Amino acid sequence: MKRRTALLGSLAAAAAASTAKAATPVDLQLVLAVDVSRSIDEVEAELQRRGYVEALTNDRIIDAILSGENRRIAVCYTEWAGTHYQVVVIDWAVIDSPSAARRFAEKLAEAPRQSQSWTAVGAALAHAGQRFENSGFVSKRRVIDVSGDGRTNDGPPAELIRDRLVEQGIVVNGLPVMMNRTNFGRPPDLTLDKYYEENVIGGPGSFMIVADNFDHFGRAVRTKLVREISGADVTNWPVPA
Numbered sequence: 001m002k003r004r005t006a007l008l009g010s011l012a013a014a015a016a017a018s019t020a021k022a023a024t025p026v027d028l029q030l031v032l033a034v035d036v037s038r039s040i041d042e043v044e045a046e047l048q049r050r051g052y053v054e055a056l057t058n059d060r061i062i063d064a065i066l067s068g069e070n071r072r073i074a075v076c077y078t079e080w081a082g083t084h085y086q087v088v089v090i091d092w093a094v095i096d097s098p099s100a101a102r103r104f105a106e107k108l109a110e111a112p113r114q115s116q117s118w119t120a121v122g123a124a125l126a127h128a129g130q131r132f133e134n135s136g137f138v139s140k141r142r143v144i145d146v147s148g149d150g151r152t153n154d155g156p157p158a159e160l161i162r163d164r165l166v167e168q169g170i171v172v173n174g175l176p177v178m179m180n181r182t183n184f185g186r187p188p189d190l191t192l193d194k195y196y197e198e199n200v201i202g203g204p205g206s207f208m209i210v211a212d213n214f215d216h217f218g219r220a221v222r223t224k225l226v227r228e229i230s231g232a233d234v235t236n237w238p239v240p241a
Helices: 002-022 042-056 059-066 098-110 121-130 158-167 192-199 214-230
Strands: 029-035 073-080 086-095 142-148 171-176
Touching: 029 042, 029 121, 042 098, 042 214, 059 098, 059 214, 073 121, 086 098, 086 121, 121 142, 121 158, 142 214, 158 171, 158 192, 171 192, 171 214
Parallel strands: 029 073, 029 142, 142 171
Antiparallel strands: 073 086
């Protein structure tokens, strides 16, 4: 019995050591959670996707990645709408060079897009938070970057899920897109930025960058990613071209 207990203990220790050894250290684990609800039309969806594609290969963002202690980050790209639609478009990938960033961006550019009903910010945050489980990476910082043009109208309240994530040491940053037009007959949401500030972002150093519309989305994404990756307040830095 003692031998069996000792053997089981040895196997458990070996498994734990193997798991720890398998975890790749990175400076940041970043989940990009992107709204694809039907309030975003085809042109806006294209601008949104292109914003991420171009941002990930921007020289300033590559410099931010390579300036970290480990000189690499891990990125996972998800898309979301209602509670029924939470999808991993590109699973975890290491970005540690311009070529790795280009491969990720090319894969994203080629990935099919769907448009789905409802807006479930809380469900999107819950799904993004689950991506950190068994990611295969270890980092001092884990961040969810959620972007969207509306507030929750389906599923759990965003603030409820946000608070749970913050308790786990995960930071949630936001990129609300302010649309000055009607949405399925409803007036434009002129306080979406305040909703994100109060109900979506959270954790030490959390922040949001507001895009006035989808024409300005790419610029907002570049600014946001530099700040997230560097872990510094770059509010007054020049915006990456």
